[in-house]
Amino acid sequence: MKKVRGYIFSRPFMGERVPQHIQNLVIRDYCNRNNLQYLLSATEYAMENSHLIHEQLMRDLTEVDGIAAYSIFQLPENETERSKIYRQVLNQGKTYHFAVESLCFNDEDSSARIETIWKIKKTLPNCYLFD
Amino acid sequence: MFKTEAEKILSLEYLEKGYVIRAASDLDALDWIRNQFDRIIRELLNNVSDVSTENLLNNIHSYVPVSQLNDFRLSVIREINAIDKFREMYYRVAMDYLDALVGNELAMQLRINLSIQLPGDDSSLLPVHADVWSGDSPYEVVLWIPLVNCYKSKAMYILPPKSSDELNQEFSKKANASSEGLYQSIKGQVEFLEVRYGEVLIFDQSLPHGNRLNDEEETRWSMNCRFKGVFTPYGDKKIGEFFEPITLRAASHRGMSFKLPELK
Numbered sequence: 349m350k351k352v353r354g355y356i357f358s359r360p361f362m363g364e365r366v367p368q369h370i371q372n373l374v375i376r377d378y379c380n381r382n383n384l385q386y387l388l389s390a391t392e393y394a395m396e397n398s399h400l401i402h403e404q405l406m407r408d409l410t411e412v413d414g415i416a417a418y419s420i421f422q423l424p425e426n427e428t429e430r431s432k433i434y435r436q437v438l439n440q441g442k443t444y445h446f447a448v449e450s451l452c453f454n455d456e457d458s459s460a461r462i463e464t465i466w467k468i469k470k471t472l473p474n475c476y477l478f479d
Numbered sequence: 480m481f482k483t484e485a486e487k488i489l490s491l492e493y494l495e496k497g498y499v500i501r502a503a504s505d506l507d508a509l510d511w512i513r514n515q516f517d518r519i520i521r522e523l524l525n526n527v528s529d530v531s532t533e534n535l536l537n538n539i540h541s542y543v544p545v546s547q548l549n550d551f552r553l554s555v556i557r558e559i560n561a562i563d564k565f566r567e568m569y570y571r572v573a574m575d576y577l578d579a580l581v582g583n584e585l586a587m588q589l590r591i592n593l594s595i596q597l598p599g600d601d602s603s604l605l606p607v608h609a610d611v612w613s614g615d616s617p618y619e620v621v622l623w624i625p626l627v628n629c630y631k632s633k634a635m636y637i638l639p640p641k642s643s644d645e646l647n648q649e650f651s652k653k654a655n656a657s658s659e660g661l662y663q664s665i666k667g668q669v670e671f672l673e674v675r676y677g678e679v680l681i682f683d684q685s686l687p688h689g690n691r692l693n694d695e696e697e698t699r700w701s702m703n704c705r706f707k708g709v710f711t712p713y714g715d716k717k718i719g720e721f722f723e724p725i726t727l728r729a730a731s732h733r734g735m736s737f738k739l740p741e742l743k
Contacts, residue, residue, distance in 0.1 A: 419719070419720070420719050421719065446719075448720050449589070449719045449720045450589065450590075451589075451719075451723075461723075464724055464727060464732075465718055465719045465723065465724070467735040467736065468709060468710075468718050468724060468727075468735070469717075469718055469719065470735070471710070471734075471735050472710070472713065472718065475710045475711070475712065
C-alpha cells in the first residue's frame with residue numbers, strides 16, 4: 349500500500365476556512381477510498397503566506413509515495429512556487445493528492461489540469477457575481 | 480444576437496419551457512455509456528447472462544431487492560466514475576445543445592450521479608426542490624440522460640417557468656408546512672417529462688423539480704450532471720471541488736497566464 353503524508357492548514361485559504369479535524373477526516377476518507385496509507389498530517393503554520401511546513405514535506409518526499417493535502421488551494425498562491433512543486437513531485441516520480449477535490453497529479457497532463465483550475469480560481473474574482 | 484436559427488429555436492424553447500428534450504448529439508457515445516453499465520451490472524450480479532441490456536435495466540428490481548439497492552447503486556456510481564473517458568463521453572452525448580445553451584467554455588461536474596428508481600420503491604424519492612435552493616448557481620444546467628425509456632411516474636417532473644415565478648412570489652405561504660405540502664400546492668402545474676433512450680434532457684435546475692413513486696412496472700435508470708460557463712458566477716459548488724473546466728479555449732489559457740512587462 350502506498351504511503352502518503354497528510355497536509356492541512358491552520359488558517360483560511362483562498363477565502364475558505366475548514367476546521368482541522370474535518371480536513372483530516374476528508375483526507376482519511378480519500379485515502380481509504382483510494383487504498384492509500386495515510387500518515388499523520390503536517391499542519392501548516394498559521395502565519396500568512398507561510399509554506400514552511402510544506403517546504404519540509406517536499407524535502408522529505410523521498411521517504412513517502414506522495415502527499416495528500418486537503419485542497420488544491422493550499423498550494424502556494426505564487427505561480428512560480430507552484431511550478432517548482434509540480435516539477436519536484438514529477439522529478440521524484442511521486443503523486444500529489446488533493447482530498448476534497450478527489451484529484452491528483454503525477455505527470456505533465458495531470459499537473460497542467462491542477463494549474464488550470466488554480467488559474468481559473470484566481471481569475472474568477474474578476475468575473476461578475478450574483479446575490 | 481448572432482445565433483444560428485437552430486440555436487435561436489433551442490434557446491427560446493429552453494427559456495419558455497425550462498427544458499429541452501432532443502435526440503442525442505452523439506448516439507455512439509450514449510451506446511458506449513450504456514454498454515459500460517451493462518458490463519458493470521453483469522459483474523456485480525451473477526444470474527443475468529441471458530438477459531438483454533434493455534430488459535436487464537428495466538427489470539433490475541427482479542434481481543436487486545430494495546434493501547440492497549443503495550449499496551448496488553453506490554457500487555455502480557463508483558465504477559462509472561472510475562472509467563477514464565466516461566465524463567468526456569457523457570458530454571459528447573449532448574455537446575451541441577450544451578454549447579448552444581451554456582457556452583463553449585464549459586465547467587462540468589466532477590462526478591456523474593445515477594438514479595435507480597424501482598417500481599413502488601419510496602426509498603429513492605427526491606422531494607420537490609430546486610438545486611439553487613441548496614447552493615447551486617443559477618448559471619448551471621442539468622444534463623439528464625436516461626438509460627431506459629422514461630414516461631409517466633417513471634420520469635421526473637418540473638415546474639414550468641411561469642408557474643415557478645408564481646410560486647416564488649407566494650413561497651413563504653406555500654412552503655411553510657413540508658416539502659410534500661409544497662408539492663401538493665404545485666402538483667396541478669408540474670409536467671412529467673417523457674424522455675426516451677436515445678434522447679437527452681437539459682433543464683433549468685433553478686425550477687422546482689423531483690420525482691414521485693414509480694407506479695410503472697419498469698425501473699427507471701437515469702444519470703445527471705451539471706454544466707455551467709467556466710467564467711460565470713459559482714454558488715456553493717466551486718471550481719475544483721465540484722466543477723472542472725472541460726473546454727477551455729486557447730485565448731483564455733493565454734489570458735490567465737498573461738502578465739504585463741515590469742518597468743524596473
